[in-house]
Amino acid sequence: MRFDLVDLKLFTHIAExxxxxxxxxxxxxxxxxxxxxxxxxxxxVGVKLLSRSNQGVKVTGAGETLxxxxxxxxxxxxxxxGDLQEYASGVxxxxxxxxxxxxxxxxxxxxxxxxxxxxxxxxxxxQERLSPDxxxxxxxxxxxxxxxxxxxxxxxxxxxxxRHDRLVLxxxxxxxxxxxxxxxFIDTLDYDFIGLPEASAIHNFLKRAxxxxxxxxxxxVQVSNFETACRMxxxxxxxxxLPESTASRHxxxxxxxxxxxxxxxAERKLQICVADLAALPVFARKLVDLxxxxxxxxxx
Numbered sequence: 001m002r003f004d005l006v007d008l009k010l011f012t013h014i015a016e017x018x019x020x021x022x023x024x025x026x027x028x029x030x031x032x033x034x035x036x037x038x039x040x041x042x043x044x045v046g047v048k049l050l051s052r053s054n055q056g057v058k059v060t061g062a063g064e065t066l067x068x069x070x071x072x073x074x075x076x077x078x079x080x081x082g083d084l085q086e087y088a089s090g091v092x093x094x095x096x097x098x099x100x101x102x103x104x105x106x107x108x109x110x111x112x113x114x115x116x117x118x119x120x121x122x123x124x125x126x127q128e129r130l131s132p133d134x135x136x137x138x139x140x141x142x143x144x145x146x147x148x149x150x151x152x153x154x155x156x157x158x159x160x161x162x163r164h165d166r167l168v169l170x171x172x173x174x175x176x177x178x179x180x181x182x183x184x185f186i187d188t189l190d191y192d193f194i195g196l197p198e199a200s201a202i203h204n205f206l207k208r209a210x211x212x213x214x215x216x217x218x219x220x221v222q223v224s225n226f227e228t229a230c231r232m233x234x235x236x237x238x239x240x241x242l243p244e245s246t247a248s249r250h251x252x253x254x255x256x257x258x259x260x261x262x263x264x265x266a267e268r269k270l271q272i273c274v275a276d277l278a279a280l281p282v283f284a285r286k287l288v289d290l291x292x293x294x295x296x297x298x299x300x
Contacts, residue, residue, distance in 0.1 A: 007041045008070040015067050018056045071141035079281045093122040093283035098134040099147040101202035102165050102243040111294050115287055122283045130201045138273050144284045149268045158277050162270040162295040166244040169259040172236035178257035185263045186213050192220035192238035194229045
């Protein structure tokens, strides 16, 4: 039984998007061509790989098996391309990274700047996600490298320590909680919060933490970045939960009070996780090496 690489990539794109149309777009194929390829692929293997409905497409049991193998084959070919890149010019590499909010905002920019200067022929696709979602994406082969925080289960992955940070409460100097040296998250929920967009990992993390206490966060304002959040907090519009490194940096130039959170989840141990380090393309392994080096050299 022989498989076409274009078909495997197309099937992977469709499965990840849950859409034949978006999968075809990612594969740079017309919808008709993509549909014909999937139909021929199903006839070739003799089973249905996708179930279609008005809500899109869903991978069948047989399709899940093909998807796992297709991702493995594609990763191996990317590794081959990366290894050959050491001997040939003009070959571009692509690394997919998922990270939590703290890593995205505080640590990765400097590391990626160094990496990209030294690897001008490599591009990086980086997105922010919650740690459990990052682990699942790495396990399923959807991304090459994940950076997660907290007590998240990472069975079956290779994990390396990266950084340490804490989540803290930031308030205006005149806020009632500013007089506290430490506070439980539950005691903050009677006050208005400044938050990041709903799509951000930290927004969803705090929403879940409040839900675990059977409470809801009172969002006063949602802003696009930590700096704007700190300015709103300084103006006493609301309070915010931020990475300690972020809060401390902005407290040097703004009138902010940093209050320690008592909750266990406030301690944040960041980790690098990959499915199989040896199977990564050489250019992706070099990024992992740089991240490990950064973590060892700058432990907080």
